[in-house]
Amino acid sequence: MRKINSGTFVSKYWGYLLLLVVLGGWFRWGFDPALLAGLSVLSGLWIFFQAPGWCGAKTRGDDYCRNNARGLLMGCHLRQHKWQKLMMLAPASWRRLGRLLVKNPITLINCGAGLATIGSLIVSVIDLILDH
16 A cells, blocks of 8 residues: 655645634634634635646537646646636636536535635624624
């Protein structure tokens, strides 16, 4: 069996670990809302710009790119794919973005984690505003 280097594993997937800390802070440990907001922002940035996954940009055929990419919003090493994924944030392309994000299990997990961090950020900011 191949041995996994724990240092490399943690440095590659630290955003998921941070998301677990955020969820634990919400449901178990009762973290301060400001801390939860900060941790949610960090986790969201990692998911949208650093999480490993597939590119998923539309290719010249009627297929999607399967190159490795970093983050839900970033494409692979091809410049056009990076631009194409960022342009999908425009409202007219949200339906197409949704289809791309649930194309495979990796992007589905990343999308769910991204939505969880956005939800955590929104709720913690509202809680922070209502507390003061």
